[in-house]
Amino acid sequence: MGVLRPGLCPGLTQDMVQLLRSRGIKTVVDLVSADLEEVAQKCGVSYKALVALRRVLLAQFSAFPFNGADLYEELKTSTAILSTGIASLDKLLDAGLYTGEVTEIVGGPGSGKTQVCLCVAAHVAHGLQQNVLYIDSNGGLTASRILQLLQARTPDEGEQVESRRAGFLGGSDTAGALQRIQVVRAFDIFQMLDVLQDLQGAVSQQVSSSSGTLKVVVVDSVTAVVAPLLGGQQREGLALMMQLARELKTLARDLSVALVVTNHMTRDRDSGQLKPALGRSWSFVPSTRLLLDTSQGAGASGSWRVACLTKSPRLPTGFQEMVDIGTWGTPVQSPTLQGDHM
Amino acid sequence: MQRLSRPKALTFAHVVGLPGVAQGPQLLARLEGRSSLKEIEPHLFADEDSPVHGEILEFHGPEGTGKTEMLYHLTARCILPKSEGGLGGEVLFIDTDYHFDILRLVTVLEHRLSESSEEAIKHCLGRFFLVYCSSSTQLLLTLYSLETMFCSHPSLCLLILDSLSAFYWIDRVNGGESVNLQESTLKKCSQLLEKLVNEYRLALFATTQSIMQKTSNSAEGPSCAFNRQSDVDVDYRPYLCKAWQQVVKHRIFFSKQGDSKTSNQFSLVSRHLKSNNLKKHFFIIGESGVEFC
Numbered sequence: 001m002g003v004l005r006p007g008l009c010p011g012l013t014q015d016m017v018q019l020l021r022s023r024g025i026k027t028v029v030d031l032v033s034a035d036l037e038e039v040a041q042k043c044g045v046s047y048k049a050l051v052a053l054r055r056v057l058l059a060q061f062s063a064f065p066f067n068g069a070d071l072y073e074e075l076k077t078s079t080a081i082l083s084t085g086i087a088s089l090d091k092l093l094d095a096g097l098y099t100g101e102v103t104e105i106v107g108g109p110g111s112g113k114t115q116v117c118l119c120v121a122a123h124v125a126h127g128l129q130q131n132v133l134y135i136d137s138n139g140g141l142t143a144s145r146i147l148q149l150l151q152a153r154t155p156d157e158g159e160q161v162e163s164r165r166a167g168f169l170g171g172s173d174t175a176g177a178l179q180r181i182q183v184v185r186a187f188d189i190f191q192m193l194d195v196l197q198d199l200q201g202a203v204s205q206q207v208s209s210s211s212g213t214l215k216v217v218v219v220d221s222v223t224a225v226v227a228p229l230l231g232g233q234q235r236e237g238l239a240l241m242m243q244l245a246r247e248l249k250t251l252a253r254d255l256s257v258a259l260v261v262t263n264h265m266t267r268d269r270d271s272g273q274l275k276p277a278l279g280r281s282w283s284f285v286p287s288t289r290l291l292l293d294t295s296q297g298a299g300a301s302g303s304w305r306v307a308c309l310t311k312s313p314r315l316p317t318g319f320q321e322m323v324d325i326g327t328w329g330t331p332v333q334s335p336t337l338q339g340d341h342m
Numbered sequence: 343m344q345r346l347s348r349p350k351a352l353t354f355a356h357v358v359g360l361p362g363v364a365q366g367p368q369l370l371a372r373l374e375g376r377s378s379l380k381e382i383e384p385h386l387f388a389d390e391d392s393p394v395h396g397e398i399l400e401f402h403g404p405e406g407t408g409k410t411e412m413l414y415h416l417t418a419r420c421i422l423p424k425s426e427g428g429l430g431g432e433v434l435f436i437d438t439d440y441h442f443d444i445l446r447l448v449t450v451l452e453h454r455l456s457e458s459s460e461e462a463i464k465h466c467l468g469r470f471f472l473v474y475c476s477s478s479t480q481l482l483l484t485l486y487s488l489e490t491m492f493c494s495h496p497s498l499c500l501l502i503l504d505s506l507s508a509f510y511w512i513d514r515v516n517g518g519e520s521v522n523l524q525e526s527t528l529k530k531c532s533q534l535l536e537k538l539v540n541e542y543r544l545a546l547f548a549t550t551q552s553i554m555q556k557t558s559n560s561a562e563g564p565s566c567a568f569n570r571q572s573d574v575d576v577d578y579r580p581y582l583c584k585a586w587q588q589v590v591k592h593r594i595f596f597s598k599q600g601d602s603k604t605s606n607q608f609s610l611v612s613r614h615l616k617s618n619n620l621k622k623h624f625f626i627i628g629e630s631g632v633e634f635c
Contacts, residue, residue: 002479029479032486033530062487063480065434068421068470072444072463079445101443239515242508246476249440269555281511281553283405287443311406313443316606316627 002027009056011049019043028057075100078256082130082215085123086116088321092290092309097258099215101313102248102285106263106276107292112305112325113262114140116292117218120260122149126177130215134183135195137224141183150174180212189225189240196247203255214257219248221262223277230279238281245285261286287313292323377429377499379545383416385623385634386594386612394499396540398589400506403596404552408608408627410441412596413502415632416547418450420500421469426455431499432469434488438481438508442472453630469497478509478527485534492542501539503548506531507582510553525583532586554579591615599624607635 003026006014023042025031031039032054040047083096090096097103097120105113118141121132134141151174186192203214226244229237252259266277276283276291289311294302308320379387379394401409417435422428435442444467451466452458473488475481492498506528517524539546580587592614599607606628612621624635 029482029527029530032483033534058483058487061480062484063473063475065471065473065488065491068444068447068467068472069464071472072448072467075444235511235514238511242511246439250476253440279553280404280551280555284439284441284505284551284553287441313410314446314449317406318605 002029004028004031009053009060011053011056016045016049016053019045028061032057080215080256080258082120082124082128082258084116084120085127086119086323088323089116089290089307092307092319092321093288094312094315097216097260098288099256099258100253101287102252102259102261103288103290104261104263104276104286104311105290105292106265106310107305108265108274108294111292111294112323113292114138114220115325117141117220117260117262118145118149120216121181121218122146122153122177124216125180126150126153126173128215129176130180130212132181133199133214133217134181135192135217135219136183136185137187137192137219138221139185140220143178143183146178146181147174150177186225189229189244192219192225193244193247196244196251200251200254214255216258216260217251219259219261221264223262223264226278226282227264238279241278241282245282249285286311377431381429382419382500382545394545395543396536397545397591398536398539399545399547399592399594400590401547401549401594401596402552403610407596407598408610408625408632409549409596410504411627411632412610412625413504413547413549414447414450416500417447417470417502418454418466418631421466422451422454423466428466429499430469431497432471432495433500433502434471434473434491434498435502435504436473436475436481436484437504438475439505440474441504444472449629450631478513478531481509482527482531482534485531485538489538492538492544498542499545501544501546503535503546505549505551506586507550507553510581525585529583529585532583532589536589550582552579554581 004012004017004020006012006017008028020026020031020039020043023039025034025039031050036047036050036054039045040050078099080099081094081096082099083090084093093103105116107113117134121134124130124132184195186195199214199217222244226237226241229240231237248259248261251257263282264277265274267273268275276289288309291308291310293306293308294304303325305323305325306320307323309315309317311317377394378392379390379397401412403409413435417433418428420429420431420433422430424430447470448463448467451463455462455466471491473484475484509528513527514524517526535546535548538544592612594613595611597609597611599605599609606626607624608627609622609624612623613619625632626635627633
C-alpha cells in the first residue's frame with residue numbers, strides 16, 4: 001500500500017491520479033491527511049468526489065475494529081491447549097501449549113531444547129493425531145530420532161514389527177504419525193520467511209491434507225537464522241528479525257496453531273549473567289518462555305534438567321519443575337532397529 | 343460527511359451559546375469531558391479529579407514488568423458496569439503485535455464480577471473494541487478512519503495503544519538513510535493522536551517497550567539525549583521521535599521488584615511531565631489482575 005495509482009480503488013482514474021500528483025499528493029497517506037477543500041480548489045476536482053475517494057481508501061486500507069464479544073466467541077472455539085507429552089512441562093505451562101501463541105524454549109547447548117521439540121512433535125502427531133510442521137535450521141532433526149520417540153510410545157512390539165515389514169505403506173500408527181510431521185529445512189532467514197509465507201499461501205488456498213489439521217509449528221532454532229544478522233551497526237538485521245517475529249505471530253493467530261521456537265543463551269555484556277539471546281526487542285515477542293537448565297548438583301546421571309517458567313501471559317513466573325530428558329525416546333529394543341528404512 | 347458536524351465548530355457554538363446546534367445528550371457528554379483519570383484508576387491518579395480533556399500517558403518498561411496487565415486492569419475498570427464498581431464506558435484497544443489475549447481479560451473480569459455469568463461477561467465485552475494494525479502506515483490510516491467511531495461512541499473513554507514501538511526497527515530500515523523519513527509516519531501518528539485525543543476528550547494509554555540497552559551504544563539508537571534524571575533509577579532511553587516525546591503528558595515506568603524469581607511484586611514510577619511530579623506505586627499481579635499494595 002502506498003502510492004496512488006489508477007485502479008487502486010473504484011473512482012481512482014488515471015486523470016484523477018495525474019491531477020493529484022501535480023499538487024504533490026502521491027500516496028494514500030497524503031490524500032487521507034490532506035485538507036480536501038483546499039485540494040478540491042487547487043486541483044479543480046469535485047469536493048464530493050474527493051470525500052468519496054477518501055472514504056473508499058480508508059475502508060480498503062485501514063484496519064477494522066472487532067467487538068470484544070464476537071472476538072471472545074471466536075477464540076473460545078478456536079483456541080486449543082495441546083499437551084506437550086511431558087507431564088512436568090504441561091504442569092508448568094498450565095495444561096500445555098496454547099494455539100494462537102508463540103512459546104519460546106530457551107537454554108544453553110545440550111539443555112534439551114531439540115529433544116523437547118521432537119517430543120512435542122511426536123506426541124502431537126501420534127497421541128493427538130494432528131499435523132506438525134517442523135522447521136529445522138539446526139540440523140538437529142533426523143527421521144530416526146523421531147522414529148525412536150514414536151516407537152517408545154507404542155509399547156506393542158507386534159505393531160512395530162508390522163510397520164517395518166510393511167515399509168510404512170500399511171496403516172500402522174507409527175507410519176501415520178511420521179506422515180503427519182512435515183519437515184522443512186531453512187538455513188537462513190530468507191528461506192525461513194519463504195517457508196512461512198508458503199504455509200500461509202497453502203492454507204489460504206485450502207490445500208488440505210487428509211490426515212488432520214496443522215496444529216503445531218516448531219522452529220528449531222530461530223537463533224541460528226537471526227544471530228548472524230545482529231550485532232555491529234546494522235539496523236537491517238533487527239528489522240528482519242522483527243519481520244520474522246511478525247510473520248510468526250500472524251501465523252500463530254491466523255491459522256490457530258501453537259508456535260514453538262527455540263532460542264539459545266548468551267552472556268550479558270555488563271553483568272556476565274546468562275540470558276536469552278537475540279536481545280531485548282526479541283524478548284517481547286513470545287508470550288510464554290520456558291528456560292531449560294542443567295540442574296545444579298544433580299546426581300551422576302546428566303539427564304535431569306530444570307525447566308523454569310520465565311514468562312507467561314496467565315501464570316505467575318518463576319516456578320520450576322525437574323524434567324528427565326534421558327527417558328524420552330530411549331529405544332527399549334535392540335540397537336538393530338535404529339537406522340532401519342530411513 | 344457534513345462540515346458542520348466537526349466538533350470544533352460545535353465547541354465554539356457551545357461557548358457562544360448558539361441555539362439549535364447541539365444534537366442531544368450525546369453531544370453534551372462529549373463537551374463536558376469524560377470521566378476523570380481518578381475515576382479510571384484512583385490509586386494511580388489520586389490528584390487528577392478533573393474530567394479528562396485529552397490526556398496522553400506512556401507506559402514504558404522492559405519485558406515482564408506488568409505493562410500489559412495494567413492495561414487489562416484499566417480496561418476492566420472501564421468496561422465493568424457501574425453496579426460492579428466500573429465506569430460502564432467503552433474501550434478501544436489498538437494492538438500492533440498480536441499481543442492481546444482476550445481470554446486473560448475474561449479471567450480478570452470473571453474475578454471482578456460479583457456474579458460472573460456468560461451474560462455479564464458478554465455484556466462487558468460488548469463495550470470493548472479491538473483493532474489489529476500490521477504497519478505504521480496502517481496504524482496512521484486506521485486512526486483516520488477511527489474518527490467516525492469516536493464521533494458515534496460518546497461513551498468511549500479509553501483509547502489504548504499496545505505498543506507504539508512495535509514498528510520501530512522496520513520503520514528505521516524502510517526510511518533509508520534519512521532520519522526524518524524513518525520517523526515520518528510515527529510523527530504523523532503522534533500528531534494525529536494528539537488531535538484526536540484533544541478533540542474527543544479521550545485518555546490515551548500507549549505502551550512503549552524498552553528495547554535499548556542501558557549503556558551507551560550509538561549503533562542501536564539515535565544520538566539524542568540520554569536519560570538525565572539520575573534521581574530516579576529508571577531504564578529509560580528516549581528513542582521514538584521527538585513529536586511523540588512532546589505529546590506525552592505522563593510517563594509511567596514499570597519495573598519488577600525483588601530478586602527472587604518467584605516474586606510477583608512490581609513497581610511503577612509515575613512522572614507528570616509538566617509539573618515534574620514523581621510518584622512511586624507498588625502492585626502485585628494476581629488471578630484477578632493488578633492489585634495495588
